[in-house]
Amino acid sequence: MPRFHHALTALTLAFAAILPAHAADLRIGLAADVSSLDPHFVNIAPNIALSSHLFESLTSIDPNGKLQPGLATSWKAVDPTTWEFKLRRGVKFHDGSELTADDVIFSLDRPATLTNSPGPFTSYTKPIVAKQVVDRYTVRLKTATPYGPLPLDVNSIFIVSKKAAQNATPEDFNSGKALIGTGPFKFASFKRGEAIELVRNPQYWGEKPAWDKVTFRILTSDAPRLAALLAGDVDAIENVPTADIARLKANPKFVLAQRASWRTLFWQLDQWRDNSPYVTDKAGKPLARNPLKDVRVRQAISKAINRDALVERTLEGLAIPAGNIVSPGILGNAKALKPEAYDPEGAKKLLAAAGYPDGFALTLHGPNNRYINDEQVVQTVAQLLTRVGIQARVETLPLSAYFGKARAGDYSVALLGWGSLAGDFALRSLVGTPNPDTGWGSWNWGRYSNPKVDQLVAASLASVEPQEREKLAEQAATQALKDYAVIPLYHQYASWGLKKGIKFTPRVDEFSFAWQFKPE
Amino acid sequence: MSGFMIRRLIQALLVLLTMSALVFVAVFAIGDPLALLVDPQADQHDIARVRRGLGLDQPWWVQYARFLGALVHGDLGRSFVHGEPAIRLVLERMPATLELAVAALLIALLVGVPLGLWVGLQPRSWSARLIDALSLLGFSLPTFWVGMMFIMLFGVWLGWLPTGGRGETTLWLGIPLSIGSLDGWRHLLLPALTLALFKCSLLLRLTASATREALRQDYVRFARARGLHPARIVFVHVFKNILIPIVTVSGLEFGSLIAFAVVTETVFAWPGMGKLLIEAIGQLDRPVVVAYLLVTVTLFVTINLAVDLLYALLDPRVRLRSRS
Numbered sequence: 001m002p003r004f005h006h007a008l009t010a011l012t013l014a015f016a017a018i019l020p021a022h023a024a025d026l027r028i029g030l031a032a033d034v035s036s037l038d039p040h041f042v043n044i045a046p047n048i049a050l051s052s053h054l055f056e057s058l059t060s061i062d063p064n065g066k067l068q069p070g071l072a073t074s075w076k077a078v079d080p081t082t083w084e085f086k087l088r089r090g091v092k093f094h095d096g097s098e099l100t101a102d103d104v105i106f107s108l109d110r111p112a113t114l115t116n117s118p119g120p121f122t123s124y125t126k127p128i129v130a131k132q133v134v135d136r137y138t139v140r141l142k143t144a145t146p147y148g149p150l151p152l153d154v155n156s157i158f159i160v161s162k163k164a165a166q167n168a169t170p171e172d173f174n175s176g177k178a179l180i181g182t183g184p185f186k187f188a189s190f191k192r193g194e195a196i197e198l199v200r201n202p203q204y205w206g207e208k209p210a211w212d213k214v215t216f217r218i219l220t221s222d223a224p225r226l227a228a229l230l231a232g233d234v235d236a237i238e239n240v241p242t243a244d245i246a247r248l249k250a251n252p253k254f255v256l257a258q259r260a261s262w263r264t265l266f267w268q269l270d271q272w273r274d275n276s277p278y279v280t281d282k283a284g285k286p287l288a289r290n291p292l293k294d295v296r297v298r299q300a301i302s303k304a305i306n307r308d309a310l311v312e313r314t315l316e317g318l319a320i321p322a323g324n325i326v327s328p329g330i331l332g333n334a335k336a337l338k339p340e341a342y343d344p345e346g347a348k349k350l351l352a353a354a355g356y357p358d359g360f361a362l363t364l365h366g367p368n369n370r371y372i373n374d375e376q377v378v379q380t381v382a383q384l385l386t387r388v389g390i391q392a393r394v395e396t397l398p399l400s401a402y403f404g405k406a407r408a409g410d411y412s413v414a415l416l417g418w419g420s421l422a423g424d425f426a427l428r429s430l431v432g433t434p435n436p437d438t439g440w441g442s443w444n445w446g447r448y449s450n451p452k453v454d455q456l457v458a459a460s461l462a463s464v465e466p467q468e469r470e471k472l473a474e475q476a477a478t479q480a481l482k483d484y485a486v487i488p489l490y491h492q493y494a495s496w497g498l499k500k501g502i503k504f505t506p507r508v509d510e511f512s513f514a515w516q517f518k519p520e
Numbered sequence: 521m522s523g524f525m526i527r528r529l530i531q532a533l534l535v536l537l538t539m540s541a542l543v544f545v546a547v548f549a550i551g552d553p554l555a556l557l558v559d560p561q562a563d564q565h566d567i568a569r570v571r572r573g574l575g576l577d578q579p580w581w582v583q584y585a586r587f588l589g590a591l592v593h594g595d596l597g598r599s600f601v602h603g604e605p606a607i608r609l610v611l612e613r614m615p616a617t618l619e620l621a622v623a624a625l626l627i628a629l630l631v632g633v634p635l636g637l638w639v640g641l642q643p644r645s646w647s648a649r650l651i652d653a654l655s656l657l658g659f660s661l662p663t664f665w666v667g668m669m670f671i672m673l674f675g676v677w678l679g680w681l682p683t684g685g686r687g688e689t690t691l692w693l694g695i696p697l698s699i700g701s702l703d704g705w706r707h708l709l710l711p712a713l714t715l716a717l718f719k720c721s722l723l724l725r726l727t728a729s730a731t732r733e734a735l736r737q738d739y740v741r742f743a744r745a746r747g748l749h750p751a752r753i754v755f756v757h758v759f760k761n762i763l764i765p766i767v768t769v770s771g772l773e774f775g776s777l778i779a780f781a782v783v784t785e786t787v788f789a790w791p792g793m794g795k796l797l798i799e800a801i802g803q804l805d806r807p808v809v810v811a812y813l814l815v816t817v818t819l820f821v822t823i824n825l826a827v828d829l830l831y832a833l834l835d836p837r838v839r840l841r842s843r844s
Contacts, residue, residue: 033799035601042601043559115573118557118600122566170603192602192612193799194686194791217685217789220799223668224789227683231675400804404552418560429561439563 024212026502026517029219029228031239033193038173039158039181040111042119048156049511050216053198054094055158055181058085058104059151063507063516065262065330065421067151071099071159071182077464080146085154087137092203093161094179094186101133106162108141108154123439124153146462148469149422184209184515193218198514207515214514229254229497236502238512240495242316242372248497259506260320261494262327262419265371267364267381267487268430269298270412272447278363278412282391291360292412292446298484300350304388305381306342311490314380318372319490325418325426325477327491327508332423332460332473337481339488347388359389365406366415368396372492378415381489406445414445417492419509423473424460431485432457448485525825532821539817540591541584543810548580553600553804574600587810596814597807599800606807610793610815615695616686617785617792621777623699623708624715625770631716632723633766639724640731641754651724658721663780667714667787674710682707684789711788715781719773726769730762737761764835771827775820 032046039051060070072085091099108131111121127150130142143150161180168178179187184206185198196216200209217234219225222241226248228234240248240256249256269292270276276290291297307321321339326332351359364385366378375396382392397405406414420426433449434441440454441447456476463469481488494510503518554576558567571577575586590597596607635655639648675683687707690700698704734740735758743753782794789795793812800808 035599036603038603041603042557044557116598116603118554118570118574119559120562120566120570121559123559123561123563126566174604191686191791192609193795194789218791219684219789220795221786221789224671224684224787227668227671227676228685228789231671231679231683233675233683233685398802400556400802401551403555407552407555425561436564436568439561439565442563442567443560 024210024519025215026211026213026236026514027215027217027234028512028514028517029217029225029234029237030512031220031222031225031237033218033220034196034216036170036174037176037179037187037190038114038168038170039160040107040114040121041117041170041173043121043123043156044119045511049513050196051158051181052183052511052513053185053214054179054183054187055160056183057155057158058087059155061155061421061509063505065327065508067155070155071104075151077146078140080464081143083141083143083150083464084134085139085141087139088205089137091182091205093164093182094201094203095161095164096203097161097163099159099161099182100136101139103162104139104159105131105133106166107159108157110160110165111157121156124156127153146464148461148463148465149425152422152425185214188213209515210518211514226497229499232499236496236498236504236512236517238494238496238510240497242318245316245318245495253500255498255500255502255504257496257498257504257506258318258493259508260327260491261510262330262421262508263371263417263492263494263510264322264325264327264419265319265377265415265417265489265492266322266325267301267489268406268411268414268416268445269301269484269487270409270446271485272449276362276412277410278365280361282359282361284361287360291354291356292362294354295484296350296354297356298487300347300354300388301385301390302340302484302487303343303347303350304384304390305340305487305489306384307339307490308342310377310380310384314376315373315490315492318493318495320493322488322490323481324423325430325481325486325488326420326423329508330421330423331470332426332477334474334477337478339490344384344388351389356389359391361391361393362412363393363395364413364415365402365411366394366396367399367402370399370402371415371417374415377489407443409445409447411445416443416445416486418443421509423477424457424469427453427457427473427476427480428461431480446486448480448483450480450483450485453480453483453485528821528825532818535821536814536817539813540587540810543813544584544587544806545580547801547804547806547809548583551804552576553806556803557600596811599805599808601800601803601805602808606805606811607815609796609808610811613791613793613796614815615697616790617778617781617794619697619699620708620711620715620781620784620790620792621774623712624719624777625774627712627716628719628723628773629766629770632720633727636724636727637731637754637759639728640735643728643732652728655721655724658717659725661717663714663718663783664787666717667711667784670710670714671787681710684787686791711784711790714787715777715784718780719777722773723766723769726765727762730765731758734758734761764831767830767834768827771823771830775823778816778819 034046034050039055057070058072060068062068071088073088075085078084108125111125127143127147128141129144132140134140164178164180172178176187184201184204186201188197188199190196198214200212219228225237226241226244229237248254271293274290275286281287311319311321323337323339324333364378364382366374368375378394378396382394385392428440429443431444431448432440433454434444434447453476456472460469460472498504501520503520505516599606599609635651639651642648671683674681688701688703689696689698698708785792785794797812
């Protein structure tokens, strides 16, 4: 018996020795391809997600969207147009060299030098008109006018090692040669369109990740991604296909992680043309004026939409009704703005008061491969509008065709989803008066324009006091939504599927970072 | 012979030129790649600068002329999304697709031809009838469905094989291939079977009907009358004659295997050219779409040429001449 006991102990010890090494590997199935490993090449979510493992920024964002220290331990506005950042001391790059102010300045300069980037990061570096190294661990960034969101802007710029990235080509990044950051993981291998492997950075200054090795598998199609999870080929997947969420929930071998994300869906309504291309009377003849210009009509449309039913049935519970443009918990979300109550009778009355007792006809446009059940959402809203007398047709397109046309102003009523970490940012792009010289209203498809809103947004952006900025951003949102500048529908959920035994903290910005996963 | 080759070459160049122009206009017409790629917070000036930087501010014919100008120097442009030369991206993915297509063709030939021969020789046996019925099924089942069923059965339910991806690759003459390792084979098997299913049924039915046809020919009757061993009749005389249609069809179908691989690659997350194409179309990454099609068309033309040459080798009656 003792011998047997010894053998068992030996066996247990042997397993104990093997298990941690095995258990410390994590395989994640990603829903979108990483197009380049150069952290400054193109500003798209899958690339940012991957770069965040290798590189860090001056500031960081916590899972709830709040700004936190990153490579900078603190920052303050020393005067209204100068932000000073104190760097964390003793931070080592993957090649062992120390992070200094020179690397920071180099990294902030670099996006503007990449001329063939289709989606440059320059929108975040542009407000900075001068950069100054105060000492080895202090940098000052000057802006032309007072600018509050700078600490958030620099979160988008990854700090690279000047030594490694100087003169590096995109090819040098993709081979790993120039991939020298300070992040919690180091580069191991990149098989384009297939997999990316990272290993733990033992010198990381912050909390060490639980995994020795992380493999990201690129599984862009829904069914194969889910199959990989079910078969145990990966430990976790992002973006669980909507149709399979119930099935995964019922399976005891897996866990579903969900939260309302930053993505808010809303309608943009043409408020600039007297004759909107897709608005007619019920016989299809043009109207004398554009009814969407009348705030009563926009309110009627909002009241005609049953958001609770939309969320419960069409979206299978994967959203929460929205009365705001940014999600709850994000700067600029005004708690007083509640989702519009479903009120078809009120909608009819408003239409009659606006001079359309018999309603009119319009076409709703939307994408059909971008948001959760997007095509069905457009159809449901069309049915709801038809009930109050607005005869609504539906036209949905693939995203690649949709966005270009929508941005060119081809539609009368169009669906858009927007994720933002600051309300004033979102308002500037979505409801600010379009102006190529200031960059305002670049996604304001309906060309809503209200000087009062513009002023409030400008004041919010210019405020370097966080509390004051928050208040102004909320006021701006309240003003714009009182005018029904856009009609908010709901905040979408993000879903992850996990093998049992792995814990996960979902993030509001939908990113799947390896350190959010922890063994249980 | 050389006249035939020159004619083929000119034809190929014309096809390539037409293809590239069509694709250029088509992608141009679908939408604006910048509307998808440019950072949402970019202002109109930024967008205009990026547009100029990529040459997308010009009308399509100017862009096309520039593309042709660069093409003369062997430059197919850089991918908008990846920032690397488009042709390199395509060539990087080509071994995976070719390996899959070759594996599928081999499976189709090794399974389809012997079974077809059997069905042709013994059409009335119950086994032949069963095989015949199964081949009909192979014809009519859609590839993506078969692929998903394979994944669910062998990957998820039985857990014998991986659900997707390419697995371990080893370098052969600098080309990464799956067939060098057990892990690679395990990954290759399901997608290759899925892709082979349709072609297998096709070759089976083709072989069966060609065999039935050949058996009725005079030379078979005379061979029988002479008392030749049945095996010799089948494997020397009949087989040689049915080889001609099989080679032709296999060659043509190899091209379509590469094209159909798009679906299989998507279902199995196989990192080949087809998956690259699908993603490039979704992102309106025109340089990659054009490069993929030029490479594929070149492959098709080469395969067709090879089939013609093989045909002449197998059948002494065929002469390669340019008809006037």
